[in-house]
Amino acid sequence: MASLKDIANECGVSVATVSKVLNGHKEISGTTAQRVMATAKELGYMPNSAARALKTNRTYNLGVLFVDDTKSGLTHEYFSTVLDSFKVEAEKNGYDITFINHNIGSRNATYLEHCRYRCVDGVMIACVNFFDPQVIELVHSDIPVVTIDYTFDNHISVISDNVSGMQDLVQYVYSMGHRRVAFIHGENTSVTASRLTSYYKTCMELGISPPDDYVQAALYHDTRVTARCTKALISLPEPPTCILFPDDYSYIGGANVLREAGLRVPEDISVAGYDGIHILQALSPRLTTLKQDTDSLGRIAAQKLVELIEYPKITLPGTTIVKGSLLEGDTIMRIGE
Amino acid sequence: MASLKDIANECGVSVATVSKVLNGHKEISGTTAQRVMATAKELGYMPNSAARALKTNRTYNLGVLFVDDTKSGLTHEYFSTVLDSFKVEAEKNGYDITFINHNIGSRNATYLEHCRYRCVDGVMIACVNFFDPQVIELVHSDIPVVTIDYTFDNHISVISDNVSGMQDLVQYVYSMGHRRVAFIHGENTSVTASRLTSYYKTCMELGISPPDDYVQAALYHDTRVTARCTKALISLPEPPTCILFPDDYSYIGGANVLREAGLRVPEDISVAGYDGIHILQALSPRLTTLKQDTDSLGRIAAQKLVELIEYPKITLPGTTIVKGSLLEGDTIMRIGE
DNA sequence: TAAACTTGTGAAAACGTTTTAGAAGTTTTT
DNA sequence: AAAAACTTCTAAAACGTTTTCACAAGTTTA
Structure with a gap:
């Protein structure tokens, strides 16, 4: 060379x-x-980027921290689309991306150590356990960080608007005449908290108050648990006319249960998902869902991170909230008087 | 530091x-x-990895080249799972991965230039147009390369066994009594060529000869074109009893057509996919399909690449063929005398 | 007792850049 | 005509490593 x-x-x-x-x-x-x-x-x-990095302390490399045990976020459509748009925007700005993990050679390392070793200019964190001490250590280091779907005080984050998303969804099904609206929610995260609160709040504002057993705890991306919850819901003395699922994928578990129970969607029961993943928009009946704007989430995260790296003095901490949009499919039946 | x-x-x-x-x-x-x-x-x-790289000419960084126009392979389940297992294995060996693209800073660069700039120790190439001159240039450079699902002469590749996969599939549906087996295939690639040839060959060996209009050209991952082909097939004077789809995803397009035509799966018509993607195994009826072993594909690609990097003298070029496995779902009906 | 190894250590060069301070030459200003 | 200011360029140091070679001291062999 x-x-x-x-x-x-x-x-x-x-x-x-x-x-x-x-x-x-x-x-x-x-x-x-x-x-x-x-x-x-x-x-x-x-x-030679190595020589340049050595001299300037800038690598034009962004770290991406996704969960790295068992199955990574790569295989999760929501996160892989966020990552994709993050990557596109980063590259447009001349940055490459590198995955952060906890290996340095054959030795075990913390995320922070790995970032230092690779001299990344900044890190995007998503789809991890935000209570992991190693994640917290990284966030509070001097390395520029942007988080997705979780906010650390005094740091930069980009989050999907779960509050307005859930509100839109509930208002929509209400407008279609539904008053008995159940909600199967995901595991205990800040995302779930937002959706759940918004669900309750919106119901209250609309003058409906879902009974306790209309709210079921399940897991994201898990068809089995969701199937169980669905079964529970349709066996209630007064079953809901509409079920909101944790996400599009887990809805599949519910769909199977409904079919087996001889309930047609949407004629006998209405359903909605969350995420707007591709395949469920191809499948008929098209799932009504709240599409999260993964494109903006990734893009804005990249923009913010680059901004923070290049203009650290004038970049304010803060949260960008990205609204999703209601995809009106064919799974909510208009009912009522 | x-x-x-x-x-x-x-x-x-x-x-x-x-x-x-x-x-x-x-x-x-x-x-x-x-x-x-x-x-x-x-x-x-x-x-400091930069200093070390500068001195040793080794970065412990592997480049990954995926398509990078419009939507990347990241959003494609087959490739994202391959990438995931590649990543896991690479990290196990102390390598990090970096995406190759054609930006260096704000300037445009070839893939090879980008690899040199980042001093990657080797590159895995998958899910690209293998006739792209830039890809060919990279393959024929001095940088160690492993390709997935395409073989360059005298280089190392890992490919999914489409020949035995298609054979297994056809033999299975034959064993279930089907003699009128149609095949909707994907766009013109070496993968498609293998599957198509294997389809014809296996049919011949089994003594069935599909008429020309049982073989339809569609696209991978495209529900629209597949829907059109499906429509064509079921309108034939003598329609097939079984349709093999390009892949699991595109099957969704066909499934909608079948439902609209009032045909039940599998009672009225049998179907099979290819890939074994997650969600279609959750959806009922469970799709019979040929699951590609993405886990092995990624893992072996990483192993081979690391081997080639670390022992260049004693690593032979060659192709590793990774067999898939038949997932017997509920979409093939047993028929016949 | 000298010669030949061993062992532990360090000096220095090298990798390819960027950057600072300043030299040399040229033009402008006084 | 001298001083000041500008233009164009270079030498050299530095970034954090790895590696080669040499040296000193201790140990064995002849």
């Missing part, structure tokens, strides 16, 4: 001159600059 | 000594080694 020195020799100038030309410093004469650029091209010069 | 020099000063030894201790060279006395290790830990020493 051709280096600055090779170009310098070839052109009969110093390494410093070549460096300056290639970095666009204005103090080198036009003729020299021309000559240097030409030889650089001729020699197929590529800067 | 503490450096070797800090440790050296603290211990009153030279930088060289510290380096040797930390790299486990045997020539340093036990007592010194102990002391150095203790101070290293105390100071929270982390090696």
Whole structure:
């Protein structure tokens, strides 16, 4: 690989001159600059990112921290689409991305250590256990961090608007005439808390008060538990006319139960999901759901992180809330008087 | 960040000594080694990968090249699961992964240039257009490369066994009594070629010869075109009793058509997919499909790449063929005399 | 007792950059 | 004509490692 020195020799100038030309410093004469650029091209010069990083302490590498035990977020459509748009935006800004884990060579390392080892300029954190001490340590280090779907005080985060999302969903099913609206929710996270609170609040505002057994605790992305909850709901003396599922995927578990029970969707029972994943919009009847704007989530996270890295002094901590949008499918039946 | 020099000063030894201790060279006395290790830990020493890379020309970074226009392979379940297992295995071996694209800073670069810039030790290539000149350039460079689902002569590749996969599928539906087996295939790639050839060959061996209009050209992952093909098939004077779809996802397009036509699966018509993606195993009726072993594909690709990097002299080019497995779901009806 | 190893250590060079301070030459100002 | 200011360039240091070679001291062999 051709280096600055090779170009310098070839052109009969110093390494410093070549460096300056290639970095666009204005103090080198036009003729020299021309000559240097030409030889650089001729020699197929590529800067060496390691050398540059060593000198400047900037790698133009962003760390991405996803869960890394068992199955990673990669296999989860919501997160993989967020990651995808994060990647696109990061690359547009000249940054590459590297996954953070806890291996350095054969040795075990904390996330923070791994970030330091790789000298990442910043880290995006999503889809992890935000109470993990290693995550907390990383967040409170001097490395620029942006989190998705969780906010650390005095830091930058991007979160999907679960409050308005749930509100839209409940208001919509209400407007379709539903008064007995059940909610199967996911595991105990801040996301779930937002949705659950919003569900209760919106119901109250609309003057309906769901009985306790209309609210069932399940897990995200788990068809089995959701199936069980669905069964419980339809066996109630006064079953709901509409069920809101933890997410689109787990709805599949419920759908099977409904079919087995001889209940048609939406004629006999209405349902809605959450996420807006692709395949359920292809499947008929098209699932009514709240599509999270994964595209914006990833893109904004990347923008914020780059901003924080490049203008640390003038970047304020804060949370960007990204609204989702209601996808009106065919699974909510209009009912009522 | 503490450096070797800090440790050296603290211990009153030279930088060289510290380096040797930390790299486990045997020539340093036990007592010194102990002391150095203790101070290293105390100071929270982390090696600097950039400095190390600069000196050794090894980054312990693997490039991953996925399609990077519009939507990346990240959002495609088959590839994202392959990537996931690749990542896990790479990390187990002490390598991190970095996505290859064609940006270097704000400048446009070829894939090869990007790899050189980042000094990756090797590259895994999957889910790209293998006829892209930039991909070919990269493959034929001096950078170690492993490809997935495509073989370059005299290089290392890992491919899913589409021949035996298709054979298993056809033999299975035959054994269930089907003689009129249609095949909707994906776009023109080497994967499709294998499956198509295997379909014809297996049919012939079983003594059935599908008429031309039983073979329909569609696209992978596209429900619309698949829907059209499905419609065509069921409108034939003598429609098939079983349809093999390009992949599980595109089957959804067909499923909708079948339902609208009043055909029940599997009572009125049998179907099978390809891939074994998660959600279709949750949905009832469970789709009969050929599950590709994405776990092995990614893992073996990582192993081979690491081997090629670490033992270039004794690593032979060649192709590893990874068999899939038939997932017997509920969408193939037993028929016949 | 000298010669030949061993063992533990360090000095120094090298990897490819960026950057600072300043030299040399040229132009402008006084 | 001298001083000041600008332009163009370079030498050298630095970033944090790894590695080669040499040296000293101790140990064995002849």
